[in-house]
Amino acid sequence: MNSEKLLAVLRLQATKNVGDILAKKLITAVGNVENVFKEKPHVLHKINGIGTQVTQHLFDDNNLKRAEKELNYIQQNNIAFSYFLDDDYPQNLKHCVDAPILIFKDxxxxxxxxxxxxxxxxxxxxxxxxxxxxxxxxxxxxxxxxxxxxxxxxxxxxxxxxxxxxxxxxxxxxxxxxxxxxxxxxxxxxxxxxxxxxxxxxxxxxxxxxxxxxxxxxxxxxxxxxxxxxxxxxxxxxxxxxxxxxxxxxxxxxxxxxxxxxxxxxxxxxxxxxxxxxxxxxxxxxxxxLNWDIPRASAPIQNKLFVDLNEVEQKIYDYLQQNGKQMLDDIAINCELPIYQLSSILIQLELKGVVKPLPGKMFEV
Incomplete structure (x- = not known):
């Protein structure tokens, strides 16, 4: 991560009344974290949950000074960190809506x-x-x-x-x-x-x-x-x-x-x-x-079922067919789907008779 991006993340962390949920909403709305501080306040106001008080805090010079000081410490001491959109951010934590946008590691x-x-x-x-x-x-x-x-x-x-x-x-x-x-x-x-x-x-x-x-x-x-x-x-x-x-x-x-x-x-x-x-x-x-004692099945991949599945449903089915019984969180991570969306799709697959739920938030074909 370059210095400009890290500074923007730190500024966002330093902003009063902006928690991790609202910070992620801002980043998603404007495309990336750097754009949060490049966008006009009246544009930010159109984002749900962003009012004049929040934008005043966003552009507070004191936050920038504090962020610059922390950036300097991180760089001088070679502190390891992970941004919530980076590949090295803990996968389990990625699925938590209120997880920190930035974590430090040692x-x-x-x-x-x-x-x-x-x-x-x-x-x-x-x-x-x-x-x-x-x-x-x-x-x-x-x-x-x-x-x-x-x-x-x-x-x-x-x-x-x-x-x-x-x-x-x-x-x-x-x-x-x-x-x-x-x-x-x-x-x-x-x-x-x-x-x-x-x-x-x-x-x-x-x-x-x-x-x-x-x-x-x-x-x-x-x-x-x-x-x-x-x-x-x-x-x-x-x-x-x-x-x-x-x-x-x-x-x-x-x-x-x-x-x-x-x-x-x-x-x-x-x-x-x-x-x-x-x-x-x-x-x-x-x-x-947690099904730690169940070895992964080595069943062959079935490319297409007799029932009609859309692209996302087929992806989930193929993953379960290849890997056997899987936990909800593992399916979400490997199929790159948020939990709320995956849960809805699994219900549809269950109604179609191709996936069945098991105890412990497990699913299998």
Missing amino acids: GNLNLNNDKIISIVGTRNMSSYGRDFCNQLIEELKEYNPIIVSGFAYGVDICAHKVAIKNNLQTIAVLAHGLEEIYPKTHKKYIHEVNNYGGFITEFWHDEQPMRENFLKRNRIVAGLSKATIIIESAEKGGSLVTADIANSYNRDVFALSGRATDVYSKGCNNLIKNNQAHILTSAEDIIKM
Whole structure:
């Protein structure tokens, strides 16, 4: 990405009242991010959601100065980043409407793996939760999953450490800039996490760990993964927010059940009781639900069916015929379709009798 484009992205990030959804709407409407700041305000006003107040913020000189300062830091320190339209932007995150337009990265990240799970939970982890976390990751080791968490106390840091112990890649999603670290006591884990994966954040280098940043961070934790696992939570907590976000992204959620009297099992028990999470008793539950144990079929491609399919329907059918049972997210990624559009097409294919849905958001011909 050239400097002009990166500066425009940073200016957009710095603009008050312009979140990631509105930013993407602006970019789509004018063709590219550079054009956002080249377009006349009266033209921008025609875009739904853009008013005079937003355009005033867009062209605020203070935003430009801040963006230039951050650009200088990125270039001087060779900071890695991914723009939401680039090929190296995490594929799972691409399908989330409110995903950041720009993320910053550090470490040895390799996201070319469709087995990505997030493990989150209370900071007040019990021995029950710790033992289960150890056992779970150890049993999943043979499938070589990527373990995502938030680098916080309790369940988060436990998940990172156990992943490293089992030679698995782990990704820590930060609620602050790469120059900061929170909590301070976790500085000792930075080197290991970088060696076995790394860090991702949407925040500029000197952004402090503000309370609201942790809630924003949770959508990246949920969005990066195929499934989110909650290991112990009180009735209220950030991990429950992450579970709610994961459900909104149509991703699987698992929760470790516990005794009704245990304070830090109440949140998980409620998720299960309210059908917001699958009950988690062992690694086998994840393996079966996510179909990690099903080898890909090698059936020949059938070029044309006796029923009439349009070009997009035929593309989806051919993909499923070639690859066997597939998850909704995998179909969307490989057929280059947004989830909302794909879901509608799959319903039509089901009505035509050529595709059938399976448990765990799976489909097959």
